[in-house]
Amino acid sequence: MGLSVKEIAKIINASIIGNSDFVIRGVSSFHDSNLYDITFASDSKFLNNLAQTCAGAVIIPDSHIVDGDSFKDKVLLKVKNPKISFFNLVSIFHPVKRKKPGIHPNSDIGINVKIGKNCIVQSNVVIGDNVKINDNVHLMPGTYIGDDVVIGASTLIKPNVTIMEKSIIGDNVVIHSGTTIGSDGFGFAQNSEKHEKLIHTGYVKIGNDVEIGAGNTIDRGTLGTTVIGNGVKTDNLVHIAHNVKVGDNTLIVAQVGIAGSTTIGKNVIIAGKSAITGHIKVGDGSIVGPFTGVYSSVPENEIVSGIPHMPHKRWRKVVSIVSRLPEIRKKLFSIEKRIKTLELPYKESNNNNHDKE
């Protein structure tokens, strides 16, 4: 495949600096490219070192002022958002091959199931009763879709995913392999020493344009609903407990756990390995740093870190002191010694012992 810089500029709405007839044959990362590739540079680390890439063409931000001479061997394409433009090109150079629509004979489909137009149901897919699958859905091998589930249009379910009964999945959703949607929450009532299971009659509702990573576990509501808002993206091995609500466009990085009945706002970022306790609120636009333990509610637009969490700026000071605690302790003991010396004449005249510590 080949596209001239002129053709590419039309696709991504770019202005060209250099040879617009140059032909691009591939897309690649900045440091792993060859002459006929196009790559991109978004931040100063790359923009100030354009000569380091072997790519013949580089997508750069409109705002970047090019120091002309040093790059005359490369074609530059200026756009608003180089990363997004570049990945648009990636999808053109590497188009996704969609399988032919159809229902594999090895699949097992229940009664009263409605499957829309242009769907792909691969082998070993099991679909329960009263399920609605909308148009253009792709169910990959080994997925299980429980009774009374609804799957929105153009949603892609990867292999070996489990979607338990009554779950509602939106449009344009991607769910990666090994993930479970709608498992029972961890709800028990103590009855003397035994723990009696609380029946979970709620369900999981996932909005549109959501991507759920591999190996996630998202529990159904006990009575009510566990809600994943529109545009939410979760990384791998994320746990979301019963009755949690996650607001629109929130990002949840790998191995995060969110305990029951907590509400996460919109446009929140929860970095990897963090844990959020139950029954709290994390405000819109807040950021939870990596490996953070959130033990109480977080206000809007706050950045928090630490176990337990504190404002991120304070945490940075605190951890720098923590690592110097041996020196601080030493100083404290040295000060104590100096005080004893100072107290000596005082004590001698007063015959009074302050030396109990």
Next chain:
Amino acid sequence: MGLSVKEIAKIINASIIGNSDFVIRGVSSFHDSNLYDITFASDSKFLNNLAQTCAGAVIIPDSHIVDGDSFKDKVLLKVKNPKISFFNLVSIFHPVKRKKPGIHPNSDIGINVKIGKNCIVQSNVVIGDNVKINDNVHLMPGTYIGDDVVIGASTLIKPNVTIMEKSIIGDNVVIHSGTTIGSDGFGFAQNSEKHEKLIHTGYVKIGNDVEIGAGNTIDRGTLGTTVIGNGVKTDNLVHIAHNVKVGDNTLIVAQVGIAGSTTIGKNVIIAGKSAITGHIKVGDGSIVGPFTGVYSSVPENEIVSGIPHMPHKRWRKVVSIVSRLPEIRKKLFSIEKRIKTLELPYKESNNNNHDKE
């Protein structure tokens, strides 16, 4: 479905305050209910605000003294344990639909397999050789049951669960989706720079009335057995290594990891995200707080928190000081300055320098 308060009181053994002929049509949570629902209130947060629920009937504790006037529009039902009584009603209002017993033709069953009465084996279930499945077991689609496995009566295995060879699963067990029972433990012996695999010939033994969450990994013993006691409940994404023993009725919350050969006592609670090191004992009745790193044995009935763990009360003090370390450091430097001032006349007369820090 409708049940009068009188009928409900008989089922849950309650005494009634109010109109015993009132008809209940559903069960719901305290804050998400309507007039014809029944809900429950266990603690003072709800009991002191009974007017806040729209439910027509509320189950409350025997011991609660009702301030009569304010609730005359609601029927109250007094019982010993409102939560357990309420969830009994939930299971009556939302009876679980059990599929018809039978073995799906899409399943693959090995030789010398014994399947008890009234079992359900759904499509794409694979059962190895010499397996014993007791009465009333339900194996959901895509589960794999290895050779020589025993599954106790009335156990429910959710979709896409893997149970490796020789595992023994008790009665009335529930295992949620994506979980692996009986994977090889992480056991290698270093041979120069390479790590040689230690063959794992042990197995996993799970007791009765156990519930294992989604996405768990429970490794087989190296030579011996990994044991999960009766009544144990694990949340999602829990890791239990080879040769671990977990005592009866212990609760293990989401994303906990327990390293090899550790023994967890009875009635222990291990809160979410915590890690327990290998070859130690966690005593009966102890509680491990959330996000805790247990690096050595824990006595019975102790509560521990922190990384590394310490008694929970101490940890509460410690973390409150950690977050104030910038102020403490500042105070230390201020004190040092004041000492220098005090030392000044002393130094002047002695010509002796203490000022090395």
Next chain:
Amino acid sequence: MGLSVKEIAKIINASIIGNSDFVIRGVSSFHDSNLYDITFASDSKFLNNLAQTCAGAVIIPDSHIVDGDSFKDKVLLKVKNPKISFFNLVSIFHPVKRKKPGIHPNSDIGINVKIGKNCIVQSNVVIGDNVKINDNVHLMPGTYIGDDVVIGASTLIKPNVTIMEKSIIGDNVVIHSGTTIGSDGFGFAQNSEKHEKLIHTGYVKIGNDVEIGAGNTIDRGTLGTTVIGNGVKTDNLVHIAHNVKVGDNTLIVAQVGIAGSTTIGKNVIIAGKSAITGHIKVGDGSIVGPFTGVYSSVPENEIVSGIPHMPHKRWRKVVSIVSRLPEIRKKLFSIEKRIKTLELPYKESNNNNHDKE
């Protein structure tokens, strides 16, 4: 099965102390054995207490000097590495039963798939197009192998594993159940409030002699490759993000997470629950302690612990001080009080207030 001590000594190249005609009927752990078993003792804890095992024969290190009298009832076998020799015997006493080669009719195999000699493809295995499966591979039930995948010789894929398109798996690899290889990385570009998915065209390359635990998630490269070196072993529930490189013979313990584009050296050990941030290097031979948060690059052969990480020796000092912070704070306040006393005459004569803290 029975083998005389003489026969065993020949197999593991041991020298014998005691009755070489004694017949061994089983292998067992030190504390859970009977008279006709053989066990092993590697370290002083066991070597100094050989009388505690009931086993009739014990494999010990060449270097151990036996205190003759106390063990005359046991046969001792001296070898270079008792653990490795013992587990060689375990595999002789417990030979793995390999299923008969063949392709199960319930499997679903795409076009242009090459399957080598002596392979086992069990039921419900799904193989995409243009896949190459080398000799002696065993694919267990419910595994999914995507398009353009290569599986090396003698590799074993356990049940319900998902291997996405273009992944390359080496020879003699074991992948445990529930694991996903080649899921899309967590890569999005912000476009106003929405997060646009970055198409992932890279792949995962796994070397030879690798073992991947249960419930792992290993993401494909965004454009390039995620690389797992030869001889790497991962425990359960490990997350490895896009474009990570893991060097040869590195060990990654349970629930570790490694963020995108990070390079882990050779012969590294990353202990359980630790997190490694993105775009850094962890040097060859380094050790990351349990529950550690690595926030920046780690030099070769360094041992680090803590969140954030620091040299392990410093961390040991720091945590011992952290747990004593209440006492340290108390001492600080006591010192302040003593200073005030000392300042009193000074202040009285100067009328100058230092008492602001």
